[in-house]
Each structure stands twice: as C-alpha cells, then as structure tokens.
Amino acid sequence: MTSKRVMHLGAVPYGTGGPGSHTLWLDPEIPGDASVDIAWYAEMARLAEQGRFDLFFIVDSQFITPYSPPHYLNRLEPLTLLSALAPQTERIGLVGTATTSFNSPFNLVRRFGSLDLISGGRAGWNVVTTGDAGTATNYGLDEHFDYDTRYGRAQEYVELARALWDSYEDDAFVRDRESGVFLDPAKQHVLDHEGTYFKVRGPLNLVRSAQGHPVIFQAGDSDQGRDLGASVGEGIFTHAADIAAGQAFYEDIKGRAVNRFGRRPEDLVIMPGVKIVVGDTDAEAREIEAANNQRDHTFEAALAEFGRPFGWHDFRQYDLDAPFPGEALRHGERSFYTQARAITQRALENGWTLRETVQSTRHFRRSEFVGSPTTVADKLIEWWQARACDGFNIGLDHPANFRRVVEDVVPILQDRGVFRGDYESSTLRGHLGLSVPENRHTTARHRLGAAV
C-alpha cells in the first residue's frame, strides 16, 4: 500500500488508575468501579471513536498484590470486555492484550477470531509474554518461564495463530440451497502443527473476518522482544522517554524488520504510550500536571510499586538513603527484566540512593505532551514527523482531559492534514494502512494454477 502517511491514535483506558496513578479514582467523574463497568468503557470507547481514533487498547495483568494500581486490582478480562464493546461501537479498532505464556493457542486464537467476526474486522491482539512473574503461580507453575522459553513460545504461537486463522479459504462455505452443498471440503485445511512448544491438529472452526486476521501488536523491549515485534508485529506498543529514544527504537525495529525479516517499513506501525495533559494555556496545563503528579504519585505508593519490574520485590526493606541495592536485579530475571536492568544500570551509573532511583521513575517525570491544545498538537506532530513513532497510544486517565484531547487537539491534527477527518475504512487494518493477508492455501492454489 503506498497511501499517504497518516498519524495513528489509540486510547488506553486506565479505569480507576494504572501504574503510578493510585488516586485517579478520586476524580468524581470516574465511577469507583470503572474498571469493571462496561457502561464506562463503552462511553470512553465512543468518545475515542468520536475523535476518529484508530483503536481502543486494553492492557492486562493477572497477578496482583495489595500495592497493585487500583485498575489492576479489579478489572475485566480483555476479550470479554472487547466483545461487549464491539456492538456498542462502529469503526474503532478493538485491541486486547493476551499472553502467550499462559493461554492454550487453539482457545485464544478462536476467541480473537470470534472478536474479529463480531466486530466486523476490528480486532487486534497485543501479544505479551507476561511481565508479572507471579502470574505463573496462578497457572500451576512455581515460577515464570525463562526468556528463551517465553519468546520461543510467543514466536511459535503467533505463527500457529495465523495458520489457524487460515483454516478456511474465503469461499469455503458454498451454502447453496439448490444443490444442498454447504461446504467445499477442499477449502477446509487441517494444520497438523507439531512444533517445539505446541501440538495442534486444527482446523479452527471459524472463518476469516473482513480484515483476514486480527492485527498483531507486540509489547516487549528485550533483544528477543524486539525480534518478535520486527518479525511478526504489525503494531508495536512501546514507551519512549524522549524524541531521541523514540527515533532510536523506531530505526532499530524497522531496521530489523527490513534487514532480518524481509518486511517493508510500513508493514508495522509503532505507537508509544504517552501521557497528555491539556490546559487553556501551557502554564495551566503544567499546573494540572504538577497537581496530578503530586496527588497521584506519592512517594510511598511509588516505592511500594517500584518492585513490579523486579518480580514485585519489596524495596521497602532497604534504607532509602543508602546506595541503590543493585543485587536486587536478580529478582527481575523472569519478570520485566529489560526495565529492571535499565533502572538498575541508571541508578548504579549515577550513584543514586534508592530514594533518588524511585524518584527518577517515569511516574515522577514531566511529560513532553503537556500544554495548550496547539502546544500538544505541535509536539505530537514533531515526534511523528521526526519518525520517533507512527502514532501514539494515549493514556486515558481523567475523562475531562481526554475529552479535551478529542475536542481540542484532534481538530488541530486534522486541520494540519496529519490525521483523518473521518474514517475511511471499516477495519482496523484499514485504519492502520496494513494490507489484508491473503489466505495461504488460496495463495498456494493460485501459484499452482499459474505453474500448470
């Protein structure tokens, strides 16, 4: 596809408050049970759709402690949630996070295929390997898989998923009342997959949707994670500290995709998560940000949550003003290791204490996307034009703030011609400018036909 490059926008709802937002739920506009309230999600999804967003993005976790963020303590399962949102929305993409570490492929692939049909080709799957190591203990294991196993499973899983989604060629169901022929059996395909991690016969008992397959997103930043994204990802969910970090990541992932996996740069769309605060003026927006930071990110809450990438290791046992305890990194080996290692390296290089290290975490950092609607729009365009990203996954925290993004920032992006004025497609692939994968068996049949 050689269409004009456009910016892509996603909304990531954090209900009663995600990481670092322990008091978001105090906002009177947010129901106390927002994270399990389908009416609240539907309202937010429709607001994002009013803003012509590409997608609504549900992150997930399955292991909690009393110190987990409020949204994580009590939240709906993503596929159930998105299936309920599908008939309440019309165009917006519906992306759900699901792990390849603790799901059986046939079951999960079937559920995403179902969401894709229910939504008319708007489903996306954010492939994760699960950062919270304790999740393993909810699935009969004493500890999480090591990295090679996690990413080995993920790679095989996605390839298997795509093969299962191709079980039926698009014209397999004849449904001819005259002849009484329902199915052309030659167009139903058994898989007989037997790989390193999974054994699945197939076929999947589900046809393809209008977009062929759900869109594959990927989130995970290690070398293996980046290779997974570059080889099979069509959307990449990431974090970028600043424009230079975004550019480096963008170049690395697209470079891997092209050089190692023979793909085109436009075959994958990179969307870092960002925090936006809109005010009438830049000064007012910075005041709102500072007030939010002060309220939402108390040091005590940040310290309790700080251990998450380290397998929820409890850092409250250490002297806050002693040098950062670098040996704690080993607790993160099967958790969010890339993040834990980066935090540890930064702390040791700078000679920080534990207190300084906790304060340096992203919860306390000022966002670049804070200001008047024009300032925010300018910043988004600057990043996008500099190819620090192809778009943004915007954290949906305070609804009033998100409303300002939709009503005040998006129109500027539209006026500047970088964002769509209206939807031009009915599928998520269409919104993201991704091509529809042809069914592999149909391709093979055509090749064979051409060769005869």
Ligand SMILES: Cc1cc2nc3c(=O)[nH]c(=O)nc-3n(C[C@H](O)[C@H](O)[C@H](O)COP(=O)(O)O)c2cc1C
């Ligand atoms: C931006 C980003 C978002 C993620 N979102 C989730 C999530 O919603 N649920 C989850 O279980 N893991 C999530 N992960 C965890 C990854 O799948 C992975 O298990 C973890 O980051 C460790 O792998 P890594 O060292 O390759 O990053 C996320 C990771 C990143 C970088």
